[in-house]
Amino acid sequence: xxxxxxxxxxxxxxxxxxxxxxxxxxxxxxxxxxxxxxxxxxxxxxxxxxxxxxxxxxxxxxxxxxxxxxxxxxxxxxxxxxxxxxxxxxxxxxxxxxxxxxxxxxxxxxxxxxxxxxxxxxxxxxxxxxxxxxxxxxxxxxxxxxxxxxxxxxxxxxxxxxxxxxxxxxxxxxxxxxxxxxxxxxxxxxxxxxxxxxxxxxxxxxxxxxxxxxxxxxxxxxxxxxxxxxxxxxxxxxxxxxxxxxxxxxxxxxxxxxxxxxxxxxxxxxxxxxxxxxxxxxxxxxxxxxxxxxxxxxxxxxxxxxxxxxxxxxxxxxxxxxxxxxxxxxxxxxx
Ligand SMILES: Nc1nc2c(ncn2[C@@H]2O[C@H](COP(=O)(O)OP(=O)(O)OP(=O)(O)O)[C@@H](O)[C@H]2O)c(=O)[nH]1
Numbered sequence: 001x002x003x004x005x006x007x008x009x010x011x012x013x014x015x016x017x018x019x020x021x022x023x024x025x026x027x028x029x030x031x032x033x034x035x036x037x038x039x040x041x042x043x044x045x046x047x048x049x050x051x052x053x054x055x056x057x058x059x060x061x062x063x064x065x066x067x068x069x070x071x072x073x074x075x076x077x078x079x080x081x082x083x084x085x086x087x088x089x090x091x092x093x094x095x096x097x098x099x100x101x102x103x104x105x106x107x108x109x110x111x112x113x114x115x116x117x118x119x120x121x122x123x124x125x126x127x128x129x130x131x132x133x134x135x136x137x138x139x140x141x142x143x144x145x146x147x148x149x150x151x152x153x154x155x156x157x158x159x160x161x162x163x164x165x166x167x168x169x170x171x172x173x174x175x176x177x178x179x180x181x182x183x184x185x186x187x188x189x190x191x192x193x194x195x196x197x198x199x200x201x202x203x204x205x206x207x208x209x210x211x212x213x214x215x216x217x218x219x220x221x222x223x224x225x226x227x228x229x230x231x232x233x234x235x236x237x238x239x240x241x242x243x244x245x246x247x248x249x250x251x252x253x254x255x256x257x258x259x260x261x262x263x264x265x266x267x268x269x270x271x272x273x274x275x276x277x278x279x280x281x282x283x284x285x286x287x288x289x290x291x292x293x294x295x296x297x298x299x300x301x302x303x304x305x306x307x308x309x310x311x312x313x314x315x316x317x318x319x320x321x322x323x324x325x326x327x328x329x330x331x332x333x334x335x
Pocket of ligand 1: 019166194263
């Protein structure tokens with residue numbers, strides 16, 4: 001198949017765990033330009049939590065939960081995109097844009113490859129840009145510890161250094177120098193809450209394969225990567241959680257276990273609270289918010305995911321059981 005003009009632009013949002021990808025996605029979805037946009041969200045761990053942090057929208061959102069997009073779900077990605085095309089064709093609508101949010105642990109190269117190597121994909125789609133969101137506070141240690149975080153920078157054509165409110169001007173300058181050293185071609189933005197002017201990100205067609213090939217001649221080769229023993233633990237329960245116990249458990253977790261918790265988030269069904277409570281954090285930075293009312297017919301349940309290295313699953317389950325009132329102490333394992 002050959003040249004089709006007016007290809008559908010594809011934006012890849014990448015960046016390490018908790019950097020601000022979903023914040024950026026929500027900004028894009030609030031924008032008028034995003035009508036007839038298809039969103040594909042890939043998350044680590046078998047849970048649909050990430051999708052629940054995306055604001056409600058009329059746009060189509062598909063989640064790929066059964067693996068990491070860069071390892072074993074490339075087939076799923078192609079199938080989903082083909083389905084979307086067929087459906088749009090049947091409905092007489094035209095797909096205007098595709099946005100893919102990868103997990104914070106994905107190497108973007110195989111996702112990029114999908115659009116360059118599969119004939120059907122190449123015919124219909126064109127890579128618009130690869131945007132890498134960076135957590136200004138945590139990125140130094142993430143880059144030092146995780147090859148994937150470095151790959152995410154290397155493949156970007158837009159680097160969004162986010163959470164600038166959490167670091168000094170001096171630190172921002174150092175970060176910017178480090179990013180430019182790793183990827184001199186990319187355009188760098190400094191933001192709070194991922195607030196890049198969207199005209200700088202969408203319909204810019206700044207992804208250049210030639211440029212990437214000059215830096216990484218092996219970009220189209222078969223890739224394989226490991227998650228450095230990073231694991232996800234998901235906890236679910238329909239019963240109400242005790243808010244006081246939750247506070248106790250969380251302040252312990254964040255302060256004592258924050259180092260090994262790369263990312264955690266969840267939706268809670270809290271006693272005395274008619275609304276959903278959302279919480280999320282990166283290492284020791286934690287925030288929780290009261291969200292919308294539970295909808296009629298919606299199943300109220302707690303759903304928590306913890307992503308990290310060498311996580312103690314039994315301890316996490318014990319803490320959860322404590323919040324649910326099954327046991328009286330969360331420090332005694334298996335109590
Ligand atoms: N202080 C501060 N917090 C921010 C900023 N941008 C995002 N956050 C918070 O950082 C947390 C992570 O943001 P997300 O947008 O969910 O990050 P993500 O990259 O989608 O995270 P995962 O995909 O779950 O790894 C949330 O609690 C955000 O509210 C910022 O500029 N400053």
